[in-house]
Amino acid sequence: MTATAQARPPKVVATGISKWYGALEVLHNVTLEIHQGEFVCLLGPSGCGKTTLMRTLDGLILPDEGSVQLDGALITSPPRQAAVVFQQFGLFPWKTVSQNVAFPMVLDRLPPTQIDEKVKWAIDLVGLKGFEAAYPDRLSGGMRQRVGIARALALGPELLLMDEPFASVDAYTRELLQAELLSIWERFRQTVVFVTHSIDEAITLADRIVVMKAKPGEVLHIYDVPIERPRTIASVRRHPAYEPLRAKIWEDMLTGSGREM
Amino acid sequence: MDMQNPLSDTRSALRERVLERRQRAAQKRRNRFLLIRVLSFVVVLGAWQIYGLNTIDLIFSPFTDVIAHLYQLLVYGPLAAAIVYSVSMFLGGLVIGSIVGILLGVAMGRFAGFEAAVGMYVYAIYSTPLVALIPLISLWFGFGIEAQLIIISMFVLFPVTIAVYNGVRNVDASLTEVARSFRANEMAMWRHVIIPSVVPYIVTGVSQGVAMGLVGMFISEIYTALSGMGQVLAYSANSYKTADMLAVLLTVMVLGVFFRAVIEKLRKRLAPWFNTDTGR
Ligand SMILES: Nc1ncnc2c1ncn2[C@@H]1O[C@H](COP(=O)(O)OP(=O)(O)OP(=O)(O)O)[C@@H](O)[C@H]1O
Ligand SMILES: [Mg+2]
Numbered sequence: 001m002t003a004t005a006q007a008r009p010p011k012v013v014a015t016g017i018s019k020w021y022g023a024l025e026v027l028h029n030v031t032l033e034i035h036q037g038e039f040v041c042l043l044g045p046s047g048c049g050k051t052t053l054m055r056t057l058d059g060l061i062l063p064d065e066g067s068v069q070l071d072g073a074l075i076t077s078p079p080r081q082a083a084v085v086f087q088q089f090g091l092f093p094w095k096t097v098s099q100n101v102a103f104p105m106v107l108d109r110l111p112p113t114q115i116d117e118k119v120k121w122a123i124d125l126v127g128l129k130g131f132e133a134a135y136p137d138r139l140s141g142g143m144r145q146r147v148g149i150a151r152a153l154a155l156g157p158e159l160l161l162m163d164e165p166f167a168s169v170d171a172y173t174r175e176l177l178q179a180e181l182l183s184i185w186e187r188f189r190q191t192v193v194f195v196t197h198s199i200d201e202a203i204t205l206a207d208r209i210v211v212m213k214a215k216p217g218e219v220l221h222i223y224d225v226p227i228e229r230p231r232t233i234a235s236v237r238r239h240p241a242y243e244p245l246r247a248k249i250w251e252d253m254l255t256g257s258g259r260e261m
Numbered sequence: 262m263d264m265q266n267p268l269s270d271t272r273s274a275l276r277e278r279v280l281e282r283r284q285r286a287a288q289k290r291r292n293r294f295l296l297i298r299v300l301s302f303v304v305v306l307g308a309w310q311i312y313g314l315n316t317i318d319l320i321f322s323p324f325t326d327v328i329a330h331l332y333q334l335l336v337y338g339p340l341a342a343a344i345v346y347s348v349s350m351f352l353g354g355l356v357i358g359s360i361v362g363i364l365l366g367v368a369m370g371r372f373a374g375f376e377a378a379v380g381m382y383v384y385a386i387y388s389t390p391l392v393a394l395i396p397l398i399s400l401w402f403g404f405g406i407e408a409q410l411i412i413i414s415m416f417v418l419f420p421v422t423i424a425v426y427n428g429v430r431n432v433d434a435s436l437t438e439v440a441r442s443f444r445a446n447e448m449a450m451w452r453h454v455i456i457p458s459v460v461p462y463i464v465t466g467v468s469q470g471v472a473m474g475l476v477g478m479f480i481s482e483i484y485t486a487l488s489g490m491g492q493v494l495a496y497s498a499n500s501y502k503t504a505d506m507l508a509v510l511l512t513v514m515v516l517g518v519f520f521r522a523v524i525e526k527l528r529k530r531l532a533p534w535f536n537t538d539t540g541r
Contacts, residue, residue: 058442078442090439094457094534103453104443130273135534 011036011159011191012057016066019052026052027063028216037189041196041206045253049217050195051087054163057193058084070159080108083157087164087195089144091136091151097123098132101151108155122154125184142173153184162194166201175233178204186230199249203227204236211252221252322504331508340493344512347489350406351478354413358474359467361414362421366466367459369422370429387419391477395484409481409488416477420469428462429455461535464528471520475513 012034019027026049034040042050055061057068059075068075070082083104084090091100098119105115123129126146136144145165152160166174178201185192185205196202202209202225209223227239236242306324313323322330334340365383369376386394395412402408432455440454482491490509497505528535 060438060442078444080444084439084442086435086439088435090435092436092439092453092457094460094532107440107443107445107449107453130276137534 009036010034011038011071012193013069014053014057014066015069017053017056017063017068018065019049019056019061019063025216027056028218029066030217030219031066032210032219034191034193037191039185039192039194039205039207041194041202041209042212043196043199043202043209043249043253044212044217044220045214046197048212048214050212051163052217053212054084054161054193054195058082058161079159081157082159082161083152083155085145085148085152085160085162085165087167089136089141089148089168091144091147093136096133096135097128097139097147100136100147101154104151104155118154118156119150122150125153126150126180140173141169142177145169145177149181153188158190160190160192162192164195164197167197174201179233181205182231182233199246199253202249203242203245204231204233209249211249213255220255221249223249319501319503322507326504327507327511330502330504331511334493334505334508338493340490340509340512343488343490343493344516347478347482347491348516350409350481350489351413351474353410354477355417355467355470355474357410358414358417359421359463359470362418362466362470363425363463365418366422366425367429370426371455383419383422387423391415392480392484395480399485404486408485412481412485413474413477416473416480417467417470420473421463421466424462424466424469425459428459431462432458457532461528461532464524464531468521468524468528471524472517475517475520479513 010033012032014030014032017027017030018025030049030053042053044050052061056063057075059068059077059079062076070079073079092103095103101119101122102115105118110118119132123132126149128143128146128150131139131143136147139147148165152162166177169177182205194202194205196205206225209225210219211221211223212218213220223245225245226241227236309324311323313321313326318326331340365379369380369383391412394415398408398411402411436454436458437450440450445453478489479491479494482489483495487495490513494506494509497503497509
């Protein structure tokens with residue numbers, strides 16, 4: 001962990017989390033500390049419990065053992081400070097782009113003028129101007145996830161939980177979205193937990209990478225990414241630390257999936 | 262925002278052009294379909310006319326004769342009053358059947374205990390030919406308006422119940438999770454997730470209910486007290502007035518198409534996200 005990260009107060013603390021589904025132990029004794037303003041990537045093979053861990057961090061499910069704290073308070077249901085971006089976008093097909101973005105604020109009963117303002121701001125931010133009245137089925141995958149991101153950002157969350165947000169868009173759009181996320185995050189510096197399958201994506205985005213293994217889901221290793229910001233995709237790929245880190249994580253993931261054991 | 266980059270202007274211009282082109286293509290497609298419909302209409306009516314002219318009046322009548330008889334029946338005969346009566350009964354049955362069907366479907370879909378208690382009877386009655394129940398209904402409720410309304414409602418009830426039940430069962434669990442993660446309470450869940458996802462199913466169910474309700478309307482008018490359009494149909498059949506029969510049938514057909522078109526309009530209003538006409 002870098003010195004600056006350590007100096008910041010912890011935002012999210014997960015302590016000894018275990019979760020069972022029937023006889024299947026999905027998470028085993030996961031302990032994780034995420035600092036204020038830190039960008040953390042969760043990286044691991046399919047089925048290692050990344051989504052389950054995210055749900056636990058958001059209070060959507062409760063762990064069988066251990067606990068999650070946000071700003072020192074125990075999490076038992078989805079907290080106001082957090083917002084989730086979902087892998088399958090999670091847009092309501094019966095709501096337009098604006099209505100989808102407005103939805104969490106409508107639930108929070110914000111005054112309509114304030115909602116309008118924030119919706120406009122968030123839609124501009126993700127480059128969807130002109131599509132306010134469109135229904136999601138008229139948008140491409142990349143545009144849909146922009147809506148998902150706008151919906152989360154409009155709330156002004158302190159903690160952004162992103163579950164493989166770019167997994168179902170094409171490679172080109174994916175890099176475009178990574179670049180935009182980088183530039184947005186470098187302006188606002190929310191605390192981010194970002195789940196991904198992709199080592200490249202993790203190195204590009206994260207301050208720290210938490211590598212998990214499957215059966216049961218456990219934290220295998222935590223890496224610092226010693227690449228300075230602001231970053232671009234190109235600057236990350238050119239960085240001398242990029243290749244060695246990539247190789248190390250790759251080896252980890254092979255070990256974690258049991259192929260070298 | 263300072264996110265503005267020089268690219269974004271050209272990008273949005275491009276998007277507008279793409280949208281515009283798409284709209285034009287859709288318009289073209291609609292025009293082509295309209296043309297096909299008109300042509301098909303001309304062909305079918307032409308065949309009807311030719312066949313009718315070459316067949317004795319007892320068996321079949323040319324289209325022009327049917328229209329003439331329709332006019333006679335409407336202006337000088339009993340058809341106008343019969344339509345008013347039948348359509349009122351039909352609409353009454355449609356409303357009752359739809360409301361009960363929606364409530365039943367929602368309750369069965371949302372509350373497992375209720376489904377366990379009631380589901381089997383619903384399926385049992387659904388599997389019984391409703392016509393077979395008419396003597397029983399007449400026995401209990403007589404031959405009047407009450408019995409007719411009950412019969413029509415029963416025809417409407419089942420397609421609506423089944424469709425709504427399926428709709429409630431198919432509410433996307435990932436969307437309820439989204440709502441939960443944004444701290445929706447039960448009320449908000451119904452308002453923003455469950456009801457909107459069931460609306461298209463309701464419309465589909467009611468649309469099927471329209472078709473079944475028209476069947477129920479005729480059956481109730483023929484099998485209970487002879488009345489309405491059923492009566493006009495039966496009289497013209499008994500006196501071998503084939504053109505009159507065809508005129509009544511044409512009227513029902515037009516009514517059926519009209520009501521389904523109304524429902525389709527309603528779908529577009531209630532569920533504009535649910536596109537059926539533009540090919541996905
Ligand atoms: N509600 C549930 N009931 C039973 N088993 C579940 C449930 N949710 C998840 N699991 C199981 O828990 C394991 C971990 O699931 P999870 O979705 O957390 O994995 P993941 O790391 O997010 O995978 P992916 O990368 O494919 O999204 C899987 O084996 C899955 O089948
Ligand atoms: Mg997952």
